[in-house]
Amino acid sequence: MKASQFFISTLKEAPADAEIVSHKLMMRAGFIKKLGAGLYNYMPMGLRTIRKVEAIIRDELNKAGAIELVMPVVQPAELWQETGRFDKMGEELLRFKDRHERDFVMQPTAEEVVTDIARQELRSYRQLPKNFYQIQTKFRDERRPRFGVMRGREFTMKDAYSFDRDVEAAGKSYDAMYAAYTRIFQRLGLQFRAVAADTGAIGGDRSHEFQVIADTGEDAIIYCPTGDYAANIELAEALPLIAQRGAAAEALEKVATPGKSTCADVAELLGLPLDRTVKSLVLATDETNDKGEILKSTVWLLLVRGDHDLNEVKASKVEGLKVGFRFATEKEIVEHFGTKPGYLGPVKTAKPLKVVADRTVANMADFVVGANEEGFHIRGVNWGRDLPEPDLVADIRNVVEGDPSPDGKGVLAIQRGIEVGHVFYLGTKYSKAMNATFLDVDGKPKHFEMGCYGIGVTRILGAAIEQKYDERGIIWPDAIAPFEVVICPVGYDRSEDVKAVADKLYADLGAQGVDVILDDRGERPGAMFADWELIGVPHRVVLGDKGLKEGLAEYQGRQDKEATKVAVGDIAAHVLAQRKA
């Protein structure tokens, strides 16, 4: 490709609404162009990277035996009503009517449609396993689209769906996709981690997120640097930090703590470490009738150590809270504790309530809690002596750095990540809802065991940039850079020597299968170099009259501090040697 035949559009400044670095750089380097909130034109430069990402995904999925098809963006509501998602999903599911007033949705995913295909096409166990995938436009009507392609409304996603005879076979399909994803992200040239994730109502341990490591990532990834353990923070198990409850050493004492409503303030005032305090969180569950009217509410007190945070996903798995919970109202709090929030605690509540203690809290002794009286706490609190044993003990907190790893192989560390892929065992959730069956070897109909597997194609661009950039611009991995090599001739239109050498190098590299661009735009060297550093092309060759007179060209890798002088005759071989294929 010659630059004059292509479309290059760079900006000195990013638009004001670009909040994060990948969004800014993608706009500045001309990869995307905003059309509306969460809607982007994929400009020629960006499309090249998208196509390279897609090609790697497609190649690995094909090798793993998945079969590509394409399902429509516009899908009839009827299928979505079969699974209940038409009503249950929030406003991010875009619903609309056609000219005949029939209901449709724009696909955010395609479980319903692919299950509909399977129940018609896969009639016998002999046709299994099957894994169908598509690389297709998706739509989520985000309330607040932002961060460019990271949280857009229209985006490209690869979604795959596996159909199997039984749980064991589904596990194999899952493992095959996990392995394919690992190869995909390796080939994309990204530093990533597969982390165990919550399976929600489906249960089991078959859900992994593929997270691109980046300091700016939205997600907290928990891992054990000395072992294999890795999970997202929603799932990562928090072991009790105290092996056994100690004996009571202090007497119960009510202390004045005026204006000190946080654990940290109370600990400071009392001269105690924060890990001697206990935080009280008040939740409520409702029993409702068929009409959704509340018949009865139950108030719950959850206790985590002062230096810990409640993990709501874990809380939602506690017996009794599984039905769905909310935070209690101030009225309910006053009624049950006799005081307003800020000084709440489990000792002598106004009314009885269900107490759930985190595993660490359950083993604490001589701890500090609110006194259920404004301006007061009590210290020297001990289970059994001062208050009954908790109703339930459970893991309800987020892990923190330094916690013991659940696999016993060290302590946990935390890093930030951007979720770009997800593999998920669905079980029979969709096949049962849509009565999708096949005839098994015994001649009886059986529901498919399913899995679903997503990769955010356009999101990968943002994640790759968040992972690696500098003050000059993007630093693409070789595999997905819009061009691998740029030839920057200084004086292409003035010097016959420069033109001849540049044209020959361009032809030679092209013949070797290198994706090379020759910048023949006639820009000044400074502007030309700045453009390509912003765009993030990994390898650059500069050719100028001065160097050529000495028989030299200049090579500079995108991350190199300075250029290397290379004999003109060796420059093609030098570039080839620098490539990471």
Added chain:
Amino acid sequence: MKASQFFISTLKEAPADAEIVSHKLMMRAGFIKKLGAGLYNYMPMGLRTIRKVEAIIRDELNKAGAIELVMPVVQPAELWQETGRFDKMGEELLRFKDRHERDFVMQPTAEEVVTDIARQELRSYRQLPKNFYQIQTKFRDERRPRFGVMRGREFTMKDAYSFDRDVEAAGKSYDAMYAAYTRIFQRLGLQFRAVAADTGAIGGDRSHEFQVIADTGEDAIIYCPTGDYAANIELAEALPLIAQRGAAAEALEKVATPGKSTCADVAELLGLPLDRTVKSLVLATDETNDKGEILKSTVWLLLVRGDHDLNEVKASKVEGLKVGFRFATEKEIVEHFGTKPGYLGPVKTAKPLKVVADRTVANMADFVVGANEEGFHIRGVNWGRDLPEPDLVADIRNVVEGDPSPDGKGVLAIQRGIEVGHVFYLGTKYSKAMNATFLDVDGKPKHFEMGCYGIGVTRILGAAIEQKYDERGIIWPDAIAPFEVVICPVGYDRSEDVKAVADKLYADLGAQGVDVILDDRGERPGAMFADWELIGVPHRVVLGDKGLKEGLAEYQGRQDKEATKVAVGDIAAHVLAQRKA
């Protein structure tokens, strides 16, 4: 690809709602699967052909200097309001609101968005010409979707848009696209014709449709077998069939023609050839005020020869009818002719009206028209003597087979076609509506001269099948067949010989870059052959124990009446020689 790793799904019978052969065969051969009215899943088999079509289009457009990007499916209404299309377009434009009640459309084309990109990105004449294209999902909310991918609602289209400095440069862009389209359809292996088409309000002669020739085509293509002339029927010029008006030979005579209201019936009754009769068509135009209320209507009488048909597109270009016309109401007809439709004519109308005669009618003498009296016609009618000269003489009829070609190189023939591509010079229609300008060499802003160029990617599948099929199934051109070659081993799972030869041939052909599938499903030979003939793979090799014992394999081209026996050692070379690359 081995068949066991792929997804093959064939049907004995087409679903009842498949009306045309391409739709039936695509459903039966498992290329598409219906999701809803006008919505199809592109199944794995169909997607392979789609991807091959796309690759050829992309390759030729890139060679022609066009640059690929992708514009969102969902587009904000604001841009469509700038050009007025948001209100003007019919219900086929799908409009919807997002969660914030903002208006959006699903793109049927992208003139607005690409012009918006151009007005921001193309600031100087130095950046011109530019031609941006995308291969992307489109949506048209057809009132009555049918014929499978031929008239679906969601479909894949390649749309390109060129931006130029002036009319001359725009002509060059147009010519380049015309040439690229010619190469594309040649490479697709389709028999096609580029025909001149109407340019509507834009004017000029810069509009061509690319029509795939097929007896079942919706469109009538007019061409001169002994010259280059080709146009669609809307545009094809109808020369006067009578060079000069003859002298009156008959006296005017009123004749009773009870119950004979068509020209054919009247001619038969009178024992005259049909081309002595003249057909009367009554139109009306309305003058309206700002509120759309009709201030005044004018009634028009259009005359074409009895054996000719009115061409409404041509009529709409007649001075006075350009504002838009409708067919007159019965009330208007009675008021102006003194009688109901069936016996109308231009002689002695009850009220004066505007008379437009087709060029042939204007040169007729001694002709027959209605007498404006139920049950009567008049014969021996002559211009000047019996009625005033027509107000206007114009080409207002469709050409018919045998008409003289407008280029004087012979007579016209008609064939049927399916429109798969369209190149169109837009001029400044969109750039003026959206005030899209660039700075010209004189430093002054100037509106872009634009062109647009579409290819119906998914429609090409239907058109290719309509062009070539037989009672056994589809006959794909080599270039876009889902697979080029199928190897059908008889007893792959039973005979080591068969398996060894099949595997070797599969590997050899694959190594030569042939897109080959090995049918290892273990189907009976009859079912296996029927599947691949239905699917339409161009080349088939059958391997069986019996033949192998004699050192023979069987080759059969999809259109061959019978198989050819070929020595096993030569079979790979034989297949390669049969390929049309």
